[in-house]
Amino acid sequence: MTEKENSHILMTIWGLSYSRMKSGAYILILAEAAGDRRLPIIIGSGEAQAISFSLEKKTPPRPLTHDLMASMCQAFGMELKEVFISDCVEDVFYAELYFYHKGEYITLGARTSDAVALALRVGAPIYTTENVLRKRGMVFEETEQGSGQRMIVKKIRDEETWEDATDDELQEALQKAVEQEEYEQASMIRDELKKRKEAKS
Secondary structure, X not given: OOHHHHOEXXXXXXXXXXXXXXXXXXXXXXXXXXXXXXXXXXXXXXXXXXHHHHHXXXXXXXXXXXXXXXXXXXXXXXXXXXXXXXXXXXXXXXXXXXXXXXXXXXXXXEEHHHHHHHHHHHOOOEEEEHHHHHXXXXXXXXXXXXXXXXXXXXXXXXXXXXXXXXXXXXXXHHHHHHHOOOHHHHHHHHHHHHHHHHHHO
């Protein structure tokens, strides 16, 4: 991996929505702070609730697990310097927590959803790599909505029909899936486009 591919890229929270394709799951979307790429991540309902409380600046009736983690960090003098989303393998994202404690740095592995929830509570920055964004990131471009686009999305909703769709149709369907917040579908379409691009090179 080159230095550029492994360099830290600052991310922000772009949105959180309910998954329409996986019951009980949510989609956390991170945004490139200095760019236009988005990183959709499927997370569980518990972690979505924890992140939602922080985003809406609400206080739960009783401390959640991530509130307890933040309190423990403060009590023991551990400062969370950053969250680093280091890799994505087979749709599973991997994250690392970088703590500073008594003059030493401590690195702990964590689920990305837990890491983000904790980072929001203590105000720590979230980073990823160029490599992760290349593999899983998406660019959402604004386009005019129309019946033609809705028809294209319907046409390629079943993966078996993708081979009959042109690259332009797939691009339009990708944009429409994003507009409708169907991020898992958008991710699959993006993967198909990437596969086609690699086959041509």
